Each structure stands twice: as C-alpha cells, then as structure tokens.
Amino acid sequence: MSLQIQMLGTGSAFAKTFYNTSALIRSNEMNILIDCGATTPRSLHEIGVQPDQIDGIIISHIHADHVGGLEEIAFRLLYQYKNKKTKLFLTESLAGVLWENTLKGGMYNPADGFSRLEDYFEVILIEENVPTSIQPGLTIEFISTLHIPHKLNYSLFINGRTFYSADTQFNEELLVQEIVNKRNCHTILHDCQLSGNGFIHATLEELLTLPDYVQERVYLMHYDDDMMNFVGKTGSMTFIHQHEVIEIPE
Ligand SMILES: O=c1ccn([C@@H]2O[C@@H]3COP(=O)(O)O[C@H]3[C@H]2O)c(=O)[nH]1
Numbered sequence: 214m215s216l217q218i219q220m221l222g223t224g225s226a227f228a229k230t231f232y233n234t235s236a237l238i239r240s241n242e243m244n245i246l247i248d249c250g251a252t253t254p255r256s257l258h259e260i261g262v263q264p265d266q267i268d269g270i271i272i273s274h275i276h277a278d279h280v281g282g283l284e285e286i287a288f289r290l291l292y293q294y295k296n297k298k299t300k301l302f303l304t305e306s307l308a309g310v311l312w313e314n315t316l317k318g319g320m321y322n323p324a325d326g327f328s329r330l331e332d333y334f335e336v337i338l339i340e341e342n343v344p345t346s347i348q349p350g351l352t353i354e355f356i357s358t359l360h361i362p363h364k365l366n367y368s369l370f371i372n373g374r375t376f377y378s379a380d381t382q383f384n385e386e387l388l389v390q391e392i393v394n395k396r397n398c399h400t401i402l403h404d405c406q407l408s409g410n411g412f413i414h415a416t417l418e419e420l421l422t423l424p425d426y427v428q429e430r431v432y433l434m435h436y437d438d439d440m441m442n443f444v445g446k447t448g449s450m451t452f453i454h455q456h457e458v459i460e461i462p463e
C-alpha cells in the first residue's frame with residue numbers, strides 16, 4: 214500500500230495567502246486528516262474531498278488554525294450527509310478541553326440530543342507516547358511536545374518513520390537524537406517561524422542549526438506570507454506547498 218501526505222494548507226495562524234497548516238494522509242484505502250483549521254474545509258473542497266470521504270481526523274492541539282473547521286465538518290456530516298460521523302483521534306485530556314472550551318459554544322444542542330463530543334464524532338481516545346494502529350496500514354504515536362507552557366500539545370510519528378511537528382518549539386534533542394538517529398525518520402514536516410523570536414514555534418534560525426543530514430529530511434510548513442523572501446535561505450530544508458503530495462514510508 215502506497216502512502217502519501219497531501220498538504221491542505223501550509224500557512225501560519227495569521228497567514229492570508231496560505232491556508233492553515235493541515236494535511237491529509239492518503240492511500241487508496243483512506244483519507245485521514247491531521248488537524249482541521251478554519252480554512253481546511255475550503256481546501257478539502259478544492260481537492261474534491263467531501264466530508265463523508267474523511268475516515269478520521271487527528272487533533273494535535275487546540276488553536277483555531279488547527280480545530281476551527283471541526284464544527285463545519287461535523288455539522289455537514291450531520292445535516293447534509295444525514296447523521297454521518299467521522300472518527301476523531303485524540304488524547305483523553307485534549308477531548309475534554311476540545312468539547313468544553315471550544316466546540317460546545319456552537320454545537321451544544323440538548324433539545325436534539327447533541328450535548329457531548331461523542332454525539333458528533335466517533336471519538337477514539339489515543340494514549341500519548343504509545344504507537345497505536347488507527348487504520349489498517351497506519352500507526353500513529355502522539356508525542357507530547359512543548360508549544361505553549363502548560364497547554365496540551367502533540368506532535369505525531371506516522372508509522373514510526375515520518376515526523377509531523379504540528380506546532381512546537383524547537384527541540385534539537387528530539388529532532389536529532391530521537392527522530393533521526395534512533396528512529397531513522399526519513400521525512401520531517403516541521404512548523405517554521407521565518408523571522409523574529411520563536412517563543413512558541415521553531416524559528417528558521419533554530420532549524421538552520423540542525424546538522425545537514427537532518428535538514429535534508431525537513432519540509433518546512435506553518436510559515437508566514439513572506440515565505441517567498443526566504444526561498445534559497447533554508448539550508449538543506451525545503452518549503453512544502455499547499456496541496457503538494459509527498460510519498461511517505463509505509
Ligand atoms: O502565547 C501565544 C499564543 C498565541 N500566539 C499567536 O497566536 C497563534 C495561535 O496559533 P499558532 O499556535 O499557530 O500561532 C500562534 C501565535 O501566532 C502567540 O504568539 N503567543
């Protein structure tokens with residue numbers, strides 16, 4: 214089974230020319246979404262993927278550029294596709310916060326029997342740091358990473374060979390020792406803040422300190438609108454683009 218990742222968006226939270234960073238893990242048998250930001254439903258529409266063709270959605274953390282499109286997907290499955298539900302893969306702690314602090318405001322409707330996350334999604338709770346088979350041929354490990362202090366956040370190992378950072382601060386030890394030296398990950402999709410101090414995202418300056426053999430595996434995503442000014446200035450790393458498809462190891 215050949216496995217691909219197609220980027221639905223590659224922009225930062227405030228980018229206007231690029232959609233929110235999210236991706237589709239694709240094969241002949243599945244479409245699994247990584248995050249679903251406010252612009253993700255539009256991107257899915259542009260590549261011809263309808264809500265009922267999504268087999269599940271993985272959630273990395275709660276910011277609107279990663280979960281702001283969930284309400285639309287769930288409501289369309291319910292109302293346009295007649296009571297359909299997609300799977301939602303996330304950790305238990307994230308599930309509680311996602312419903313209580315994000316989705317409930319728009320989706321709480323007890324009169325019609327919709328008062329819990331489970332009323333809209335088939336919720337599949339995943340234990341962090343445990344590789345978990347979520348579909349035939351697809352194993353995901355939620356790695357707890359630091360984005361904003363005291364805020365739940367996960368990066369993903371896909372089939373043990375591809376690393377998807379979602380939103381994280383720079384962590385050289387994780388990238389070099391764990392991801393490349395120990396796990397031999399060949400593909401790293403990493404968020405990248407192009408200028409200024411990082412604070413909550415890895416900056417280009419920090420990522421450029423990685424050894425060349427690590428940089429060669431890195432695709433940069435979650436970048437600002439001025440990305441074109443940085444083409445040719447990313448060492449051995451490559452920008453990945455909206456709707457681009459890359460093959461990943463099974
Ligand atoms: O402590 C904070 C919290 C948020 N922010 C901004 O809001 C954005 C939310 O989505 P994001 O995580 O992709 O990027 C974040 C930043 O751009 C910030 O700069 N510092």
Ligand SMILES: [Zn+2]
Nearest residue numbers: 226276278380
């Ligand atoms: Zn983000």
Ligand SMILES: [Zn+2]
Nearest residue numbers: 274276360380
């Ligand atoms: Zn974030």
